[in-house]
Amino acid sequence: MTRFAPHVYRFGMTMCHDEEDARDVVQDRLLAMVRSLKTYGADSSLSTWLYAIAHHACAKRRRRRVSAPRQVVSLDRLDGADRNRLASSAPSPEVTALSNQQRTTLEAATRSLEPAQRVVLLLRDVEGLSAPAAAGALGLSVAAVKSRLHRARVSLRAALAPLREGVATAPRRHRCPDVVAALSRHLEGDLSARDCAAMEAHIEGCPSCRTACESVRQVLAMCQASAVPVVPAATQDRLREAIRDCLAVDVPAR
Ligand SMILES: [Zn+2]
Structure with missing residues (x-):
C-alpha cells in the first residue's frame, strides 16, 4: 500500500479527471490486488499488473460516463503569462519539485491529451515504466505504445510551447524536418x-x-519531476482496514 497507492492515485487522478473516482480506483484496485495476490502470475512485474487493472477501472468509469458531457480541460484557461512563465522557468532535470503553477499547468496540458495518448505518456514519462512494461500494462504492442508516445509528446509540447517561441527566434524554415518527433x-x-x-x-x-x-x-523533465500525491488519509484508513480484514493478520496501525 505504501509503495503503490500514491502512484495508482496519481494515475487515477490523471486518467479519471475526478478525485472521487481516483480515490475509488485506489481503494478498489489495491484491495483487488491483495485479494488476488495468490493468483498473480510473476510473468509481469507487480506494478505493470497494477497499472493494467487501474487502467481497466478508469476506462470502465469513462465509458459509464459516456452519455454525460465530456469534460475537457481547455488550455485556453491558461493565460499567456502562465505559459510564458512555464517556458522560461522550466526546470533542469536536477530540479525535483515543480512550483504549484507549473504543476497545475502541466496537469491541465496532460489532461487535454486524448486518453489513448495520455495513458502512454503517463506510464512512460511520468511513472517511468519502460515501453515494454507500458505495453504489457495496456495490452498493446511496443510499436503501438511508441507511436502513441511520440504523438503524445508532440501534442504536450505544442500545448505547453510558448507562443513567443517563433517570435523570439528565427522563423521556422520551410523545409525543417520534424525534429520533435525525431527527438522522441x-x-x-x-x-x-x-x-x-x-x-x-x-x-x-x-x-x-x-x-x-x-x-x-524541458517538458519531459517536468513530467519526471511531477510529485507523487499523498493519498487522502480517510482513503488510506479504509484501505488499511479492508486489507487487514482480507488478510486476517495484524497490520501495524498507522
Ligand atoms: Zn529547423
Whole structure:
C-alpha cells in the first residue's frame, strides 16, 4: 500500500479527471490486488499488473460516463503569462519539485491529451515504466505504445510551447524536418545513427528547431519531476482496514 497507492492515485487522478473516482480506483484496485495476490502470475512485474487493472477501472468509469458531457480541460484557461512563465522557468532535470503553477499547468496540458495518448505518456514519462512494461500494462504492442508516445509528446509540447517561441527566434524554415518527433524516437532508441546525425546537423544551423528540442527536454523533465500525491488519509484508513480484514493478520496501525 505504501509503495503503490500514491502512484495508482496519481494515475487515477490523471486518467479519471475526478478525485472521487481516483480515490475509488485506489481503494478498489489495491484491495483487488491483495485479494488476488495468490493468483498473480510473476510473468509481469507487480506494478505493470497494477497499472493494467487501474487502467481497466478508469476506462470502465469513462465509458459509464459516456452519455454525460465530456469534460475537457481547455488550455485556453491558461493565460499567456502562465505559459510564458512555464517556458522560461522550466526546470533542469536536477530540479525535483515543480512550483504549484507549473504543476497545475502541466496537469491541465496532460489532461487535454486524448486518453489513448495520455495513458502512454503517463506510464512512460511520468511513472517511468519502460515501453515494454507500458505495453504489457495496456495490452498493446511496443510499436503501438511508441507511436502513441511520440504523438503524445508532440501534442504536450505544442500545448505547453510558448507562443513567443517563433517570435523570439528565427522563423521556422520551410523545409525543417520534424525534429520533435525525431527527438522522441531518439529518446526511445529508435532513431538510426544516420538520421540522428542528419538531425544534429540541421539543429546546429537552425535556432527554431534547437529551441523546439530544448522545450521537449524541458517538458519531459517536468513530467519526471511531477510529485507523487499523498493519498487522502480517510482513503488510506479504509484501505488499511479492508486489507487487514482480507488478510486476517495484524497490520501495524498507522
Ligand atoms: Zn529547423
